[in-house]
Amino acid sequence: MLKCKGRNMINVPNINQTASNIGTTQPKQEKVPNQNSLNSNSSQTQNYTQTIYPEKTTSLWGAKEGSVYNPSTTSEKDPKTTHTSWFYINDVHGKMTNMERIYNMTEEFDRSNPKAITNFYKDTPQGDISKFKVSSGDIILGANYTHNQVANQFLNWSGFIASALGNHELDIVDPTKMAALLDNASYKMLAANIDVDKNSPVYGRIQKSMVVEKDGEKYGLIGIAPSDMNERVKMNNTLKDFKVATPDETIKIVQEEVNKLKAQGINKIVVLSHEGIKNDKKLAQETEGIDIIFGAHTHDLIEGIKEGENLFSSKSGEPVVITQAGKDGETVGILNVDFDEKGVIKKVQNNVIKTRAYNRPLFIKDSVESILGKPEVIGRVKAAVEPPEKRLIENNPHGNLIADAMRSELGTDIAILNAGNIRGAFSQGPIDTRLISDITPFEDNMMILGLTEKQIVDSIKVGLKSVTKSSNKPGILLVSGLRYKANKKGELLDLEFTDKNNQVHKIDVNNPDPNKKYTVAADDFFATGGDGYLESNKNPDFVIQKFEMDKNKLACDYIKKLNQPIEIKDDHRVEFVD
Structure with a gap:
């Protein structure tokens, strides 16, 4: 404190x-951070203290x-x-x-x-x-x-x-x-x-x-x-x-x-x-x-x-x-x-x-940084599309970048990320570690899973049911290594897998293979059945590897390797049609 x-x-x-x-104790009388101890130079403070x-x-x-x-x-x-x-x-x-x-x-x-x-x-x-x-x-x-x-x-x-x-x-x-x-x-x-x-x-x-x-x-x-x-x-x-x-x-x-x-x-x-x-x-x-x-x-x-x-x-x-x-x-x-x-x-x-x-x-910004430490700048955004208005049920290019980081850094065939995990967006200017944590703040643990084609298709269909719910929950799945198309009723129409050689493979959404397996980067919330995308199981048998780190670290490592500045574009990897 x-x-x-x-x-x-x-x-x-x-x-x-x-x-x-x-209990019977009175609330403590906290003190706010000291404004007077800060440098009063107006050029330093005017971005934060205007009317x-x-x-x-x-x-x-x-x-x-x-x-x-x-x-x-x-x-x-x-x-x-x-x-x-x-x-x-x-x-x-x-x-x-x-x-x-x-x-x-x-x-x-x-x-x-x-x-x-x-x-x-x-x-x-x-x-x-x-x-x-x-x-x-x-x-x-x-x-x-x-x-x-x-x-x-x-x-x-x-x-x-x-x-x-x-x-x-x-x-x-x-x-x-x-x-x-x-x-x-x-x-x-x-x-x-x-x-x-x-x-x-x-x-x-x-x-x-x-x-x-x-x-x-x-x-x-x-x-x-x-x-x-x-x-x-x-x-x-x-x-x-x-x-x-x-x-x-x-x-x-x-x-x-x-x-x-x-x-x-x-x-x-x-x-x-x-x-x-x-x-x-x-x-x-x-x-x-x-x-x-x-x-x-x-x-x-x-x-x-x-x-x-x-x-x-x-x-x-x-x-x-x-x-x-x-x-x-x-x-x-x-x-x-x-x-x-x-x-x-x-x-x-x-x-x-x-x-x-x-x-x-x-003075509040500085006080927050005194707890968190100074953020590290890891990259820069040249341009970024606006985040979706309905982030739970629309393709999200900002979340797709995180999914790409998960797939790339863990070397898997696919990455899957529930849309509700994304809580912020990139914008033109510097990218720092605090922004990444703001975009994906949950601090789950990453895993590499061995999921069947059927498990992947079924989980996508669970997410698509959110499209017709008034709450839009639990939300669609954001993906890397996959592209899918659905109608506005939330019915899955088409699904493609792109392998590491950039070869595209169609997946039969009506009869997915229950035996064919893919390596999947996902967090432990998804893996253990959080929000019902997969069956609830505290110790699923399809976990190949566990990591004591979350997607925010993967995103930081990935962004550092990209050519700068980067652009956040909509590649329509998740698409809804009439």
């Missing part, structure tokens, strides 16, 4: 540990039409109105450059007076506005511990008070390391619907709920982990210590936790949920006492307030608002909420803001 001199981090509200919590209001960019507090729910006009007569403003994030997925931008946004959120900026409070001018920063999980991604330390410190530096437990938090394969991260967190990790083995190092470090007291008002926060945790995370020593409730069990558990909070006189209750939009809608309508559900997991970008979409009535007929701010730290949200004396929402405004418009403060 960084111990930097400088100004204190944003004040963290008092935490009441009596609401079904585990946070770039031209033609919506203000952090800007409202769009339809973003305000206000069923009553009597608020100015109610002296008990409680004003709140909630800065929320979800599914940042370890995107460090966007974390740096989000930190900048949290600073603006803290220092701004929203009454002077937005008209949301114009009819309720009395009283202060209580501000909170919350996360709905998946801030971490992958098993790289130093990267996970950055994500943990980002939440600390930015002043977040709580986070739901997402599936990617369990990418941390060593439970002792997860425990160490939580011990160094100034926020609380929440998940009411999990049981942790009492012998696990993580035991006692994740709470069901917490109570926050600010400006004389108390708020109950409850966390929910994803019910499909075991399907979304590769089995590891941390995951085996966790048991997660089903969606229906989760609803009952959350209602019990709400009832405990209400018994303490708390009438403003917030859920940080990593269950996904479908389960969140069900939770909103089948419980009572919940006011806000800050959602995650399904990567929905929910703008504004729309009845029947993200505004529902609870069992007791009170309004419940649901939010979600997309994925990869591309957007954040601000939810402005007025509560009446009984803790019922009387007015709400939901804004989502793109992070790309905000600069990366140089």
Whole structure:
């Protein structure tokens, strides 16, 4: 953990540990990295410290039409109105450059007076506005511990008070390391619907709920982990210590936790949920006492307030608002909420803001590098096509380069890479090791597999089923050494294998050979049946060789050998036709 001199981090509200919590320690008061210790030369810093209001960019507090729910006009007569403003994030997925931008946004959120900026409070001018920063999980991604330390410190530096437990938090394969991260967190990790083995190092470090007291008002926060945790995370020593409730069990558990909070006189209750939009809608309508559900997991970008979409009535007929701010730290949200004396929402405004418009403060960038080390420049991009809009179900030239690296560096016939593994893209300019880790961040272990033609064809067909699913999951397979064509129904039409002598061989997609084998470069997530491309098997008998390294190292080694600068082009190796 960084111990930097400088100004204190944003004040963290008092935490009441009596609401079904585990442990009684107060959150640590972290310090943000020191801005004053940096060189103030403007030529060094101007790329990161320009105005946070770039031209033609919506203000952090800007409202769009339809973003305000206000069923009553009597608020100015109610002296008990409680004003709140909630800065929320979800599914940042370890995107460090966007974390740096989000930190900048949290600073603006803290220092701004929203009454002077937005008209949301114009009819309720009395009283202060209580501000909170919350996360709905998946801030971490992958098993790289130093990267996970950055994500943990980002939440600390930015002043977040709580986070739901997402599936990617369990990418941390060593439970002792997860425990160490939580011990160094100034926020609380929440998940009411999990049981942790009492012998696990993580035991006692994740709470069901917490109570926050600010400006004389108390708020109950409850966390929910994803019910499909075991399907979304590769089995590891941390995951085996966790048991997660089903969606229906989760609803009952959350209602019990709400009832405990209400018994303490708390009438403003917030859920940080990593269950996904479908389960969140069900939770909103089948419980009572919940006011806000800050959602995650399904990567929905929910703008504004729309009845029947993200505004529902609870069992007791009170309004419940649901939010979600997309994925990869591309957007954040601000939810402005007025509560009446009984803790019922009387007015709400939901804004989502793109992070790309905000600069990366140089002192935060330097602080991140103090944890990670300076990145090594390994190449340069002359030109690159845009990444696909629907990265799970479209050919991805950026991911194809990684697949080519896997095949070349391991010397196999074929490489297979699930589209969901690619989380970033190349752009014109230098390529460094940090960018490679940003593009493929999971830190799995590479393998050489001996797969039959039938296994390869079947796995491609599994991926193509994603084309017709609303979630687009698990995603198609990106390949090297193969080319395939499918229709828009997700039916495999044509498949070709190009051998090391550049000879092209047709593969019968309807009758693939169950005996003919190919060497395949893949990661252990794919090999052991992750996302169902192959049959689930912790110890498959087709593994020829294992490596304690992931595709990011292979990509770095491969790119160094290419003629520079490189171009990222679409070669249509995966093609969809009408």
